[in-house]
Amino acid sequence: MDDPGSTLRVEVLGPLRVVVGGLPVEVPGPKRRAVLALLALAEGRTVRVDRLVDALWPGDVQESGRQALHTHISRLRTHLGPAAARVQTRHGGYRLDLAADGLDLAQARTLLARARETPDLAVLKDAHALWRGPALADLTDVEPIAVAVEGCAQLYREVTDALIACAVGAGRAGDVVGLATAAHADDPLREPAVLLLMRVLAATGQAPEALRTGREYRRRLADETGLDPSPALGELERDVASGSGKGGPAPVEHTRPTTRLFGREAQVATLHRLIGSERLVTVVGAGGVGKTRVALEVAQRCEASTVLLLAPVTDPAAIPHALAAALNLQVAQGDVLAACIALLGDRPGLLVVDNCEHLVDAARDTVGVLLSACPGLVVLATSREPLGLAAEYAFRLAPLALPDSDRDLAEVPSVAVFLDRARRVRPDAAPTPADLHLVADVVRRLDGMPLAIELAAGRLSGFSLTDLHRRLDRALDLLGGRTGGNGRHRTLRATVEWSYELLSDDERRLFRYLSVFVDGVALDDAERLAADLIPDTDPGAVLARLVDASMIDAAFAEGGTRYRILETLRAFGLDRLTAEHEDDDAGDRLLRWAVDLTTWFASTVATEREPEADAVLRRELANLRAAWQSTRSRGAIDDGAVLVASLHDAVTYRDLIEIRGWAEELAADFIGDPALAAHPRAAAVLGTAAEAAYHRGDHATAEGLARGGLDRATDKFGTWCCLSVLSVVALARGAHAEVVEHSLAADAIAPRPRDNPGVAALAMAYSGELDRARELQARGRSGAVSPSMRAWNHYVAGEIESVAGDTGAAERHYLQAIDLARTSGATFLGGVALVGLVALRGRAGRTADALRGYRDVVDYFARTGNWTHLWPALRNLADLLRRLGDPDDAAVLDSAADASSDAPAVDRAVRPPAAPAVSISRAEVLRVARDAIERNLSR
Structure with a gap:
């Protein structure tokens, strides 16, 4: 549960208003207020930095806009005080974490939806009262805010109309005469406002005035637009003239819905x-x-x-x-x-x-x-x-909305449908919080498809919720039912087969092969597959036909067109692959795709196109996971080795923990099978696994794997991998001479300019040899092409200048490193550069900035499990805490680091042990650090 003092509410339905812990907070300056408004209007979504910069400084240089934006974000956190953490830094942007009732706009929308389901005058009055004046009137010079303000105005009209209609229906028309009159005056040509005013006037005994209002609207519409009103006006005029009622529509005599509609x-x-x-x-x-x-x-x-x-x-x-x-x-x-x-x-x-x-x-x-x-x-x-x-x-029509968090699960449309249908078969079973989490997973796995959800809920007549959840892997057959009286299919398999049989043979074959991609496929890859499978047809035409037939879905984003298959349809496609004896061939094609993609990644990530390579890798991670699992189930060692070796950069710089696990898993096979000793990629696999072990703090395993790889090395790349790991492990031990030896040996055979001169430069700087450190750093800078290598070079320069005592130069280098790392997706580099930056700011007396930075550092490295680099940050934090008069917490952090095997060595002449080393749990270490940060920030 959130600390009540850190609660945050942002109100945009009027002048921007911010409330923290129940108290209003002033956010000065139009730019800063606009930043907060844009983050709030995103309603929990991450807003990319470039979108914020384009919105706030459309005519300025991007770089200056970025710097100004980061400054505004930092100061905004200061204004928010205990709620500062709700402004979250995300990859490529920022996100404002608001509770369900933390934005008045979302609250108004929710209240309106509730009242539409079950008319409630009090609820609509509450929604209407949320408007305090024109929305964000002083910020409409920012284009995205102006667009959002138009949406707020439309929502206000909808709330007003619903309130007036509900009041008339409840016999309270007299309460809304003024409101209906004002709504009509605001837009005299908006027909719903005209009809509602007429209904209000008729219901309050003013039929002649109601008819006059209708005639005036009819005349004005013809004069100003040349259009005629809808038939609804004539029907209402007849009703008012005859005194027959409020002019509501006549009952529709046709097939009626039999269930409540959710989320549509x-x-x-x-x-x-x-x-x-x-x-x-x-x-x-x-x-x-x-x-x-x-x-x-x-x-x-x-x-x-x-x-x-x-x-x-x-x-x-x-x-x-x-x-x-x-x-x-x-x-x-x-x-x-x-x-x-x-x-x-x-x-x-x-x-x-x-x-x-x-x-x-x-x-x-x-x-x-x-x-x-x-x-x-x-x-x-x-x-x-x-x-x-x-x-x-x-x-x-897309499937129903799925839960994207654990908050308000019962209100999510897909979950609400399940619960509604479940109550029909088990009316006495009220869902517990644990049940709601299971239901959320059920509807996610059913893609939010209403039919599948209804059938699943119906199965609760014979299964417990847990049993149903466990059996969803065979949902096509499990979720069956009777055929409806109108001939409609009531099993998932029959429903999918109905669509499948309407396809041509070529379309069916491409659909089957596309089903091996668990998370969709890019347009180029889909066209290549189609051209290979159906050589005499236009690939684009076959794909378009599958989209038209609703067998696949085309999604359009910045990365280009991507085709996705709903999970229930994909399961059917996989079944058909097996039935047609095509599953082995389709699996081979998936592995070839994965090998081609990761090989492309390995070459592209070394260029200025690194951000593109990073985006593609992250977008395709689920498909690569499926390919990796296929290498394991098939014993495809060669393909697995290519995947791991090609993803070495991802293991090193990108905190993709899962890929690090693949490397160590495959390395275990190489170590355990003597037949693989001479495999041409043995050194590359063992070196990549050694890098993964280093990042999780197991230096002994990292060194063992790297030396084992050197013993088997037959190529430069594998040798380079292993030497690079030996250099960073030596750096963690403080063995600076070894660092330089291994780094320079690696640099001499590196397939392309890498980080090895920079690693050697760090060892020289930490040894006090600054001239030699600058020489090595300059060598690394000359070969830096990709954003991550340039980020690394700036980080090394920042460390050197920090040791030299040039605070200004060091900070500039750290900030450049962080910015480039964010651009390239090299999250690990951004993390280590942030460690250097916050330590520098702490030593320079910028206490608040340093403490907030340590909060981010602790969260980041704890989340990635990289204690090798978290321990130095905690030691630096301990130094700052001592200077702030908090020696007890500082001693706990230092002693815990001294007792940890994965904490890098320290120079005892510079930093003597403050207390005997004491081993405590890592969770307790994190608690002590976070509590100390927050306590000192609040002073």
């Missing part, structure tokens, strides 16, 4: 807007995503609508007869479709055509005729692929 309010609202401007809207999505349910919700909210269900129709010629039945039209003879057109005529109305995919050609022809012959008709279709008409607007 935004999609339903969007579809309502679309059918107001488009003639044909097709809701497209995978089977089981909820297309029919959303379409029925839209139809239910329309005045005049007809629903045509095509799922039971198997003969294309029967579509007109099904339409006539939906229209309750008896056609004894003649052209049935012509009779339907005559009935529909030119009157306005909505026709929902559900489940078109198995009759897509006939459905396209029928809808095309209806749109041409019935000018007032709007068609809302549902299909797993678009119909293909020129007038069509394809609206792709």
